[in-house]
Amino acid sequence: MKHTPSTPRTISQPNDLAILRQAHQEWTHSTDPFTRLTRRLSSSLSLETLTGILAEELGNVIPFDSLTYRHQIADRDFIYATGLGGPHSCEYRLNLEGVNYGILTLKRRKAFSEDELEGIEMVISAAILPLRNACHYMTIEQAALTDALTSVPNKRAMDEQLQRASMLANRHGGDYSLILCDLDRFKNVNDQHGHVVGDHLLRLTAEALEGAVRNSDTVYRFGGEEFAVLLPHTGEREAKAVAERIRTAVAAISIDCGDSKLSVTISCGVARYLPDEGADQWKTRADQALYIAKREGRNCTRVFAGIR
């Protein structure tokens, strides 16, 4: 028989509550560095916020000129850096249960004493669990924004970034363009060669798109065989040139299918952001341009003519 532990008491005693209240008061108002550090570190799951808190709290007890925290999460480099550095440094690999959660480096003009190094280690030991949780949270967050097949950002990421770009364009001006791309007659690829080949082609397409755009541009897969590119600081003419580069790059893909080689083409629709329109309207205009590209024979780029 399974033993269920019985609850010792069903009603809390007034004394228990008084102790709890007292402890809460002390915990909330405590100025001791550890209580304050752990209290603050428990307030967020954002790695950026936590490293900021760690830098602040560490700086209160051990002066330093610069602090850098680096960690690679889901193939991306997360870097938090504050201050300008100095010739003396100490570096800590943040390991917990055999897993590394980043590298913390402190620099300053004066050498760190043994006591100070011990103090830094104590602070790090109090921070490592919240940092680990924030790293896990960031991994999950990034997975939710990444397309599992191609590893490029997905529709959710695209919608977020289009909103952000339209907000920035409205506030600060500047050109933003969007290219929507759709592989031509992709259904035939699946039907004739199977889904495994279809999936392989989608991965190669994402790679071709990433190779055809600048580092400041972002490629998204927002549907089955639909991709998008968001181009900051880019007007209609330049965006059209990028779309043409994308078409050339995709046309160059060749998959060896034994007795034949498989190649595909892609159609593109371009729309420059127009002041005060919403992200949805912007996307709809790019989609209309893409629709025209499909209607006018595929393997071409069409631009939604904007108001100048």
Ligand SMILES: Nc1nc2c(ncn2[C@@H]2O[C@H](COP(=O)(O)OP(=O)(O)OP(=O)(O)O)[C@@H](O)[C@H]2O)c(=O)[nH]1
């Ligand atoms: N292999 C594979 N196929 C997918 C995936 N997502 C969607 N598809 C297929 O993509 C095809 C899209 O077909 P359609 O929308 O008819 O478009 P199309 O054949 O490319 O024709 P046009 O766009 O008009 O040129 C469908 O057969 C879907 O099953 C995927 O993740 N992997």
